[in-house]
Amino acid sequence: MTDAPLLEVQGLQVTYTTRAGEVPVIPGLSLSLAAGEALGLVGESGCGKSTVALSIVRYLGRAGRITGGRIVFEGRELTTLGDAELRAIRGRRIAMVYQDPMASLNPVMTVGRQLMEVPMTHEGVGAAAARARAIAMLGEVKLADPAAVMERYPHQLSGGQQQRIVIAMALIAGPALLIMDEPTTGLDVTVEAAVLDLVRELRHRHRSAILFISHNLGSVVRVCDRVGLMYRGEIVEEGSVRQIFTNPRHPYTRGLLDCLPTLGRDKRHSPLVPIPGQVESAIARPAGCGFARRCPHVEAGRCTAHPIGAVTVADEAGHRVACVRADELPRWTRRHDAAAATEPAAAGEPVIAAHHLTKTYEPRRRRRRFGAARPPVRALTDVDLAAARRQTLAIVGESGCGKSTLAKVLSGIEVATAGGVTLDGVEVGALSVDARSRALRRKLQMVFQNPDSTLNPSHTVGYAIGRALRQLQGRRPGDLAAGVARLLEAVHLSPALAARKPRHLSGGEKQRVAIARALAGDPDVIVADEPVSALDVSVQAAVINLLNELQATRGATLIFISHDLAVVRYLADHVAVMYLGAIAEFGPVERVFAPPYHPYTEALLSAVPVPDPDHVGARILLEGPVPRADEALGGCPFATRCPRRLGAVCDDTPPPVQRLAADHRIACHIPAAELRRLQAPLVEPPAAGR
């Protein structure tokens, strides 16, 4: 083992040519990675973390180029390497894993061929030997039946399987450095947990160094020894995982930790503190600290005049911060506003309820292209839930669980196949949105997931909100301006924004406009389908707080759909956990997040990446196939993967709904008392002070 680091980046400068001119995306960045070490690079959108990764492998595209600095890998200078040598390194000494595995695999080539290419190109092995290596590698990434998988095409595999193949492709030549660029973003929580575990295991076996890039601190903690936080093209703080979490020194790091929901926080006891402002990009970087505009501790002159250098934190070797005030700030502790704790609002009459709600889709093509009839797709099976006034009901589950379908049926974009939905006493399950009266439409509005497609890019903000006012409240066209201004102020946006088009707004601002639009009719129920999932972390907190505030001031009911358990824990009063179209568990949030758990809830909770180095959790990994949505199921939908499966009874008989105290329901064959005995708490309760 030599002393020289495996990878050393010194003063890297990267510039992009855009329509706005030359933008120095990375003004000067340094990091180093020892052999076998795992370094996480964390930051929000636009901070440049992917650019760093792509600079190392010199794949910046036409618009970007390295304008300064050195990148030394295994003693060689990468920035000046010729094409042939670069090719020899790529795939062999440095390999990369990407964010979107489906798009990263060639759709018209079998997976096996794509794997075999690597050793055949770099080590000159023949086809038979390459095939054997590929099959062995597929076994290592824990894919069942590797020989069969070799003949599959990427679209025939699930997201988790595709990512494992990309990882196999990266590791098959035994690289010294593995760069992973958001490898688990877009994967379900349980799938992500399995992939992260796999990465940890493989890393130890192959002794590769890992550069792990993510916006999710929790995932990084699972895999890495050290973490670097990036903001606006610079590393603002770097250190071991423990150092960063116990003693964060940079205001940005502290701000992030303050605004991250964790499984132990809820809105009453430890409110999220958002970082003010929006995530800023590299364009128009100021002379001094890039974070100055949003920093609560900023001092004019000291922080804004000159570029900030990195200093080592006192008594902590390897912990570096780029802040002039780092030593002056008090030690960071997580905020607990016990004094501000409010009592949960008394539950009233349910405003919206679903009973025995079922939704099946007939397939578009009745028959397969060349064959038999296609079965209908079961999206929702016998769903029962209710939400009272001024309450937040969260619906949580992974992809394919039916939560989006539920949102669509509640809001009328789709109609129920069986069962009903009552909205303020009126039966609306069979009424599509067109069939509902205006009064009904006013009562329930939706906020959607993707800020980029939630507003029509051809309309101004004022037009979008004004149109909602007009349709939902029947206002005259001339009467709209005041209403629009008031709504914009309610979501903390300047009324001047009404004249702008969505492309000038940031993600957070667009989502606020979407919320304002939903408020136009003063609805009783707001259905929010993953409203913050597409936003940056530092912006999420602000929007979550906004939803909370609006719910309190307007007395509305919020139905909040998410896959993010931490946000759900924070925001919800009641939670429904869904799996494959059925409700596995339902109840008040404190009870759902404490034992007894439905086995699926248990698996979900243990899979959530927690940004806390001390968090161990019982790691429960789900194995087994996920039944397809069009398969007919006789018993419990979770039976094929349940680690606590009893036996044939789980496959054949639908599980009974056990009603526990205080409105808490679990659908499981195992009696609740038995579950309570078997299961350990996975979440620490909210901090003392209640």
Next chain:
Amino acid sequence: MSTPAAVGALGVSPPVAARLRRLARWRRRLRALGASRPAAVGLGIIVVWVGLAILAPAIAPYAPNANDLAALAHPTPSRAHWLGTDQLGRDLLSRILWGARPVLVIAPLAVLGAAALGSLLGLTAGYYGRWVGVVITRAGDIVLSFPVIILYMIILAHFGSSAWNIIGVLTLTKAPIIARIVRGMTIDLREREYVAAAKMRGESALYIMLVEILPNARGPLIVDMCLRTGYNVIIIGVLGFLGIGLPPPDPDWGGMVKDTYGMMMVWPHMSLVPCAAISSLVVGFNLLAVGLRELGLRD
């Protein structure tokens, strides 16, 4: 100083401010267009031809159908006739200038017609899907499966070739292509969340199609319309060349080639000149389309 800043600084009243903003937007668009060399060159060519066509009555040295019998012996380019004369002694330059007028009226009109009809059909087919979409697409496929030249021959030979007939026939045959493009984009756009939001407001299907979806289909549609216009110019030329274009004796570029290419061995210039005219105009439209597509990508 940017316009919004100016507006704020000068304290201009809102309606004036709105007009200033619109002007600034157009100026920005033109400048953006200039950024792409093909687009600038293409637009330049088109502008030149439009100018020549408009000014033709003023600048053409002779009447387009006037025969100069004296020049029959030497029809090649000379000081009296800068581009020479044709086989009947008519000045080629004047005929070219006058011949630009019908082309520059018919081609864009046909494209606009096809765009309007095609957009309506495409929106309906894409938005409603299911059997409505299938019927419209199949009908369109039937029209498209016909080799267009033969279609023109049959229809124009039967109904005669006036300007309106040509516009009509071009519209009918181009509409399915545009409908297919618009349908594809509608299918993609109708899944957008802002469409769902419009439904939740109770907007009618017509509103959603025309106000929510159509404006966002603009980009590729404009590029295609540019290409179509160029192609229409070719077709008008072809129709004239085959003898089923606008009736003589009015100057029609294609017709001019038809009458003179037989004499190519002796007087090549008579057919070269109108060929060059058509080609240059179409090159203008195609370059503009290429440039627009590049700009759209670069955004």
Next chain:
Amino acid sequence: MARFFLKHLLFLLLTLLVVSLLVFTLNEFSPGAVARKILGAYATPEQVEILTRQMGLDRPVLVRYVEYLGAVATGDLGYSTRFKLPVREVIVKHLANTALLAAIAFACIVPLSMLLGIVAGMREASRLDRAILMFSTVVASIPEFALGVFLATVFVVWLGWLPGTATLVAGGGWSVGAQLVLPVAVIVLFDAGYVVSMIRASMVEVMQRPYIRTAVLKGLPFRTVIVRHALRNAMLTPITVIMLQINYLVAGVVVVETVFAYPGFGRMMLEATLFKDIALVEAGALVAVFLAVVTNILGDLAYIALDPRIRV
């Protein structure tokens, strides 16, 4: 598989029926007109009426249409008044000529445009790409007759290397082969211009895809990336376009045939319409549509063969 063919066969039949009905109706709507066309402009009204009744043209349109369908089914396509021969003979002869031209042209267009399109698209905005893009744009902007005129001016008038007409009658010192050079060149240039831009656009789009980035970052040589990863993906959309060119080559080349006096199918149709040779027009339209739909089917098949995502 059976369903696929059945569906397309039905569509083919439907299209043929619709088109033939339209053409038939168009041509024969006014019964007096047909007889007048046959007898010419100087016929008296009595003669026209006699002939109309003799030919049974005063019966309802649909009846005559069904009769016509029956005749077609037995292979009797009628008699051509322009060429004074049975329609079937006329069509077969002209179609064969066009097939010759089309085959040679197609054999040149496909490899040429693939080569240029791929080379242009694989390195977007390179000098080669700009050159190819400009060239293909300009060439696709020049109508076929203009191309014919330009090329003929150079090679026939100035250089005298090639003949100006291609009547397929070897004579005047020019072999048949030499006669074909210019028509083929014009077709190839004009059509290739269009196909090159389609292939280039598809290639450019494919090169932006993440799986190309994966292939490059695996350390594969550039040539392997292009041939093994980009090519098949890039050809998915152009393949249908290329198949449709066959359609164009059969009927759309009427202009080239006219310029060079080539006795092809398109020119036959032109003369038929201009001379009001009804039987020939109807039969020719049917043949053209038949070919069009068949090439459509071929294009679909090719797409299915190339893209594994389509197969079940």
